[in-house]
Structure formats: structure tokens, C-alpha cells
Amino acid sequence: MRWEPPRVALLWCxxxxxTAAAQSAKVLVDAPIALISGGIVHASSAAARxxxxxxxxxxxxxxxxxxxxxxxDYDAALDNRAFEPIITALEALVPGVQVLRPGLCAVQVxxxxxxxxxxxxxxxxxxxxxxxxxxxxxxxGIADGIFTADQAARRTGAQGNDRVHVVQTGHSADFLAPLGxxxxxxQQGPVGAAAIVTxxxxxxxxxxxxxxxxxxxxxxxxxxxxxxxxxxxxxxRDSWPVTPRTPPQDLDxxxxxxxxxxxxxxxxxxxxxxxxxxxxxxxxxxxxxxxIRVELDSDSGELSERVWLHPRSFTPGDVVDRVRxxxxxxxxxxxxxxxxxxRVSPEAVDAIxxxxxxxxxxxxxxxxxxxxxxxxxxxxHGAVLMPGVGGGRTLHERQQxxxxxxxxxxxxxAGQPWPGQLPTPLPGTVFSPRHPVHVFxxxxxxxxxxxxxxxxxPPVSFSATGTQARTLTAWAGPWPIDERWWSEDAxxxxxxxxxxxxGCAWLLVLDAGGWWAEARYD
Amino acid sequence: xTSAAATLSSPEHAVESSAPSRVAELQARIRSMQATKLDSKxxxxxxxxxxxxxxxxxxxxxxxxxxxxxxxLMTLLAAPSAAGSWCAVVGVPEFGVEAAGHxxxxxxxxxxxxxxxxxxxxxTAAVADVMSVVVTRPPKRATDSSIARLAAxxxxxxxxxxxxxxxxxTEAMLSLSQSTxxxxxxxxxxxxxxxxxxxxxxxxxxxxxxTRLWLPDSGAVVRxxxxxxxxxxxxxx
Numbered sequence: 221m222r223w224e225p226p227r228v229a230l231l232w233c234x235x236x237x238x239t240a241a242a243q244s245a246k247v248l249v250d251a252p253i254a255l256i257s258g259g260i261v262h263a264s265s266a267a268a269r270x271x272x273x274x275x276x277x278x279x280x281x282x283x284x285x286x287x288x289x290x291x292x293d294y295d296a297a298l299d300n301r302a303f304e305p306i307i308t309a310l311e312a313l314v315p316g317v318q319v320l321r322p323g324l325c326a327v328q329v330x331x332x333x334x335x336x337x338x339x340x341x342x343x344x345x346x347x348x349x350x351x352x353x354x355x356x357x358x359x360x361g362i363a364d365g366i367f368t369a370d371q372a373a374r375r376t377g378a379q380g381n382d383r384v385h386v387v388q389t390g391h392s393a394d395f396l397a398p399l400g401x402x403x404x405x406x407q408q409g410p411v412g413a414a415a416i417v418t419x420x421x422x423x424x425x426x427x428x429x430x431x432x433x434x435x436x437x438x439x440x441x442x443x444x445x446x447x448x449x450x451x452x453x454x455x456x457r458d459s460w461p462v463t464p465r466t467p468p469q470d471l472d473x474x475x476x477x478x479x480x481x482x483x484x485x486x487x488x489x490x491x492x493x494x495x496x497x498x499x500x501x502x503x504x505x506x507x508x509x510x511x512i513r514v515e516l517d518s519d520s521g522e523l524s525e526r527v528w529l530h531p532r533s534f535t536p537g538d539v540v541d542r543v544r545x546x547x548x549x550x551x552x553x554x555x556x557x558x559x560x561x562x563r564v565s566p567e568a569v570d571a572i573x574x575x576x577x578x579x580x581x582x583x584x585x586x587x588x589x590x591x592x593x594x595x596x597x598x599x600x601h602g603a604v605l606m607p608g609v610g611g612g613r614t615l616h617e618r619q620q621x622x623x624x625x626x627x628x629x630x631x632x633x634a635g636q637p638w639p640g641q642l643p644t645p646l647p648g649t650v651f652s653p654r655h656p657v658h659v660f661x662x663x664x665x666x667x668x669x670x671x672x673x674x675x676x677x678p679p680v681s682f683s684a685t686g687t688q689a690r691t692l693t694a695w696a697g698p699w700p701i702d703e704r705w706w707s708e709d710a711x712x713x714x715x716x717x718x719x720x721x722x723g724c725a726w727l728l729v730l731d732a733g734g735w736w737a738e739a740r741y742d
Numbered sequence: 743x744t745s746a747a748a749t750l751s752s753p754e755h756a757v758e759s760s761a762p763s764r765v766a767e768l769q770a771r772i773r774s775m776q777a778t779k780l781d782s783k784x785x786x787x788x789x790x791x792x793x794x795x796x797x798x799x800x801x802x803x804x805x806x807x808x809x810x811x812x813x814x815l816m817t818l819l820a821a822p823s824a825a826g827s828w829c830a831v832v833g834v835p836e837f838g839v840e841a842a843g844h845x846x847x848x849x850x851x852x853x854x855x856x857x858x859x860x861x862x863x864x865x866t867a868a869v870a871d872v873m874s875v876v877v878t879r880p881p882k883r884a885t886d887s888s889i890a891r892l893a894a895x896x897x898x899x900x901x902x903x904x905x906x907x908x909x910x911x912t913e914a915m916l917s918l919s920q921s922t923x924x925x926x927x928x929x930x931x932x933x934x935x936x937x938x939x940x941x942x943x944x945x946x947x948x949x950x951x952x953t954r955l956w957l958p959d960s961g962a963v964v965r966x967x968x969x970x971x972x973x974x975x976x977x978x979x
Binding site: 587588590591592594595598599603604605606607608609615618619620621624643644645646647648649650651652678694695696697717719722723724725739740741742 | 810811812813815816828835836837838839840841842843844849850852853854855856857858859861864865868869871872873920921922923926927928929930931932933934935936938958962
């Protein structure tokens, strides 16, 4: 029996990260967009590439090239999430979809070609379906094997039938022959492909055709299995079939409200049954949910989206609580109209076996969690805080709070030296917000500090607005803090310690806004 | 007969040497008769303060009124926190977190509810169900019945309540006075240590007990001071 190469259709969405990010941020894809990861351009839209903004450029340089550049953060999770509906749609058309990476997936085309009356119509049908799902401009390459199909997809046009490039069975080697050897040095090559390609270049082999012309046995004996694999790819004998993914079970739940609900308790009541069903489904899949994503659609088209973590695992009541807190706390998001849709999806799941409660219960931690969750359901998620200490110079910067159940994200480690910190002992009372005060010298004039740090006169008393003046018995300062002088949010202030006649000590701060009582040593 | 002779043989000497301990024993008996509850267990208490408190330390299920001094509060919380207890602070948005860490409170077992607003009593009760030590600051006077309910809950759960401000039916009231800061001068130095007089007033012991305390000393440790309390200035005999 003759060996039949697997026929593969490869769907490629050009600039997928940009498309996904633009859809999420509600920006037109045609706009010049750059996705930034760690200060470096990770991907850019076609309009940005015209200006020369390419991957690897620094953000400043990119902005200098195009002042109107739309800068978005690169989010790998968003890429995958946004691609999911397209995969689902394709799976409805053709069985067996292999996702190579977000924006690139392969399908077995044999059955589809028979059904739609040819490979070209099948390919066009796939692009049409992808267009419907919002992946505009998707292209399809059809060839023997994934590697050849990928190269075929890159050689498609943007319009009409050009969007599908079919390489007929057995013509793969001819198609690949003129292409550069550098294409093998891609994510699809085996480990060590880059070194082999470099060596081949030095040996004077520039195209895939040159490489394919070498005897297969010689390549294997010289380069081992990776070389043999590359040789097979270059000669269009990619024998690896499409390995379709197992479609994940859909655990998302959604409820529509018609007419829209504008009261929090109505919505909370409405989602109760949905939350029960959600947790039942998760449990039936032998999973527990440790983080959920709640999306709220309002009547006027706003979307409030947030991920909620749970220190243990969600119960139906917890899910309802999170929906309610998100509604109550949507002040910053600004939902101005009624809620039309609530959608809950699991963000992080874990095997249920890891969360089985012990025979004698889980000890005190579970009790504490229940007690604090009760307080959270009374006051809101952000009302119960766990404290932490982060880096910084002022007391406010150094103390960090995170809501019970959330993870502490501190980008400023406390362990590093922070010159200009307060000496110990630290004040036990840190006012939030700071209290405005007036500080007076002996003559009753306000005390000021000039830019060289010299006091206008020694302070003798201070008073908060509308209270009696406190006489100072001792004081020290001014200690300057000059932060971020290079940027617009530069702050410069002077700190003082002062003891009043009752023996109470204060931390006073003078900045551009005047005098403040920042903390009390009591 | 021999035992009687032994007890009678040196009556003067025995009575003289054990007089303070006898007084303490009698006081303990009076206390146990006056106590509102049976054998209460103590939670770990800072040694410099424990001796002043009725019963020799903070008791489980009791309420204490503390003068609004964050450092005194942190000193009281540090010992139970270091022993593995969970502590909660309700209604004190200006609680200095970093200072709390320096005083020895384990921040991983500290929970803050900074703004309970109108529901402060319900929140305090809910938190008291699960935490060993709860600090609360009443924004206004609570009704007697709700205080009695909370007291019953505290007794049942064995939770110690520290109230910043006035509170009826407290086990003891801790207050600070005569605070003196050292290390700071007129335009030089910085705050390094402080001596205060701590006074514990209790229904059980009658006369207030005071002592001088380093809160903290220059090594950031809270300990008894060697100087004597100047009683006359405060209580004016």
C-alpha cells in the first residue's frame, strides 16, 4: 500500500495577538497598535508596521516613531481566551482541530473536502466561519502535512479566493524547494533545529530544495533524528498527522435578564440557581474552582469584568457573594444601567482530590475563613483586609492591604534598602488620610523650609484646623524626601518629629500642599 | 500534737516572712468570690503588663478597655499573636501595620476591618466568633442589651476583647500617662525611646496599680522601667 500524506488545512489569523487585544480594548484593528511586554514591543498591527514599529523595539522608540500609537499590554491568556470561540466554531464544522498556538490551528481536511466538494471550497468555508467569529482576515493553507500547510498559508492573499492556497497532493516538495532554509528554524522544528540550520547555511545550503536534495540516509547519519525530521519537513514528507485536541468541557454559565434588573438583590437572587448549577457541573467534572471570572453586561452596553480568587474553593453561596460584591463595587467601573447578562466562568480549577476535607474537619483555618467571609458578605469584599509591608519611603507606601482571599501583589520588595525611611520606633497610628495642620513659630508665623532645607524659624506649636494649639517641647528635622525628581509625579517633602506638652509625639510633613500630621507615636 | 507544736514553735517568724504572700492569697480568695465567671484561662500577656492585671494576665472571654494608645495595644496583641493566635482589629483605619510588625505581631495572622461603619457591633461579634483577640473601637455607645449579648458570646468562645474607649463591664481599664520621649531635643536627634506610666484600674483590685514602662526602650523592647511612679502627682493624696 502506498503511503498517503495527511492532508492538512491550516487556519492562520495574521496578527492574532493584536486582533485579540484590540477586540478586548475596543480599539479598531486598523489603528496603529503595539502590544508591550516588559517594555518591549511584542506584536504590532499592520498600520504600525508601516511606520517601522516591529517586534523587539523599545516602547519609547516605538512611540517616537508614531506619536499616536495605541499601546496595550500583551496578555498571553487573553490571546488564548479570544481564540477559543473560533476553535469551537471550527470544531462544529470539521472534527479534529489541533491548536498550534493562538491564531494558528490545523484541521484534517479530507472529510471536509469531500463534503464541500473540493479543498478550495472547504478552505473558503473555514475562512468564512472564522470571519463570522470576529477573526477578520483569516487565511487558509492546504497541503500535505502541517509544515507545508503553514508555508502555504503564509503565501495567501488578502482577498477572495486568494485567501486559500492549495498545494496539490505530491507537489509539496516542488512548492517548498525555492523557500529559504531559515523557515525550518521555527517553533515547529525539533529541538536543536537552530544549530542545524546555521550549520547548513555554512555548508552552502540556502533553500529547502537544496536540503531536500541531500540523501536522507546521509542526513540521518550526520545530524541524527532531529536532522532526519528536518529533512522530512523540507522534502514535504511531513508524516505527523493532526492530533486533534479534546474539546474541554464547557463549564461557563450564563443568565440573561429581560427586562434588565437594576437592583443588586434582584440580580443576586436571579443568579442563585445558576451558581448552584455552576458548582454542580464543576463538581461533576471532578474539579473544584479556586478562581472565577464574573462578567456583567449592562443595558447600555458596558461590561464589568473581574477575576475573584478564593483561598479554598467556591461554593454556590460564594459565587453569589462575588456577583453581588462586583455589582456593589462597580462604582469604579461605573455601571449606569440595569444588568442584562451575568456570566460566570471558571478561571482556575483544581482536582477535587486535593481539596477533600479531612475526616475530622480542617481545623481552625476553615472556621476563620467562614467567619471572615460572613463579614465580607455584610460589608463587601474589600472591607476585610490582610496587612503586609512593602517597599517605599513614606508610611503610606510601605503598608499594603489586600482583601481577604486575594493574593498580595507587591512590586516593591520591603527587603531592599530604602534610604530615607523613618528610624525606629515607628508610629503606631498612621492617619489615612493625613490631617492638615498649621505649624507656628514663636512670633505666630507659619514655619516654612526654603529649598536649601533651612527653617524660617524653629516651630513652637502646631494645631489641626479648628482645634487648640499644642505646644511643642521637642522637635527634630527637617528630613528631606525627594522622590522621582526625573518624572512628572515627583514629590518632595520635609519630615519632622515633634513632641507636644502632653508627651505625645507626632510625625509632621511639609510638602507643596502645606503641613500635614502624617502619624502619631502614641 | 507534734504537728501543732511545729506550727506553734516559731509563730512570729512564720507570719512575718509570709505576710505578703498571705495578703496575696487572701486577695485571690476575695477575687474568686467576686469574679463574674469561673476559672478563666489566661492568654499569653506581655510580662511587663501581666502583673498589673487582675488574675495575672489577659483572660479569655473578658473585655478590657484600653486607652487610645496604639503602642500599648500592639504590646498587648504581640504575645498572643506570637503564640499562634489570630488577631483582628475592627474600626481602626489608622492602625500602623509596619509598627505592628515591629512590635512582634505576626501580620499573617492579623485581620483588619477598618471601616465597619454602622455595623461595627455585628462585625465585632462575627469576628469574635473566630478570632482569639479582637480589638474594636465603638464609634458610639452601644445599648446595654447588645453589650450583654456580645459579652455572652465572648465568654462562650473564649475571645478576649480589647476596646479602645469606654466600655461597661470591663475586666480592667488600662491607661497611659506621664509619657516622656527620649532621644529628641530642640531641633536635633530623633525619637528613640519613651517612658510611660501604665495604670490598671479594675473592679476586682480596688486601688489602681501603676508602673513605669519603657514603651519602647532604645532597643525597641517593651520592659519595666527602674524609675518609680510618681504617685503623688497623679492621685494627689
